[in-house]
Amino acid sequence: MNPQDPLAGLHPLREPELIGWWPLAPGWWLLLALILTAMAIVAFIYYRRYQADAYRRLAAGKLQALHTAWLDSKDSKSFIAATNALLKSVALRAFPQREVAAKNGDQWVEFLNQGLAGSADLKRFPEDFAAAAYRADAGAMNCDLVGQCAMAWIKYHRVPK
Numbered sequence: 777m778n779p780q781d782p783l784a785g786l787h788p789l790r791e792p793e794l795i796g797w798w799p800l801a802p803g804w805w806l807l808l809a810l811i812l813t814a815m816a817i818v819a820f821i822y823y824r825r826y827q828a829d830a831y832r833r834l835a836a837g838k839l840q841a842l843h844t845a846w847l848d849s850k851d852s853k854s855f856i857a858a859t860n861a862l863l864k865s866v867a868l869r870a871f872p873q874r875e876v877a878a879k880n881g882d883q884w885v886e887f888l889n890q891g892l893a894g895s896a897d898l899k900r901f902p903e904d905f906a907a908a909a910y911r912a913d914a915g916a917m918n919c920d921l922v923g924q925c926a927m928a929w930i931k932y933h934r935v936p937k
Contacts (some may be wrong), residue, residue, distance in 0.1 A: 831866065839923065842923075860920055864876070872935065881907065882906070899924060
């Protein structure tokens with residue numbers, strides 16, 4: 777030991793232990809609770825939307841089955857009649873009954889075309905779509921176009937809140 781160095785006799789410094797991340801401070805618990813609550817609310821909203829759109833998924837499946845049956849039989853009249861009935865049932869499920877039930881002919885086709893206004897493809901139902909099921913020359917109707925328009929309407933129509 778050197779008598780000239782007074783610090784030489786001191787013990788080395790003791791460093792404090794590192795602060796661990798656990799247990800969490802109250803602010804972190806509050807933030808975690810807020811995040812979990814927000815996630816639960818978002819999950820609930822998506823679940824409710826999924827449940828509310830169940831009729832769309834069911835109708836899309838039925839329309840696909842109708843289209844497959846039309847490809848097998850080429851019976852345009854029955855395809856158009858069944859598609860029209862399916863669209864009417866979907867509209868009755870989604871919209872108020874007093875608004876939809878009495879629509880037929882040109883009013884019905886215009887109602888359907890208004891529902892297509894927000895869809896990505898700008899195709900519209902043919903003007904004589906509603907009357908085609910009752911005509912003998914329904915085979916002249918473009919059933920592929922009707923199927924595409926019906927699928928777009930089922931997927932993209934806006935339901936009033």
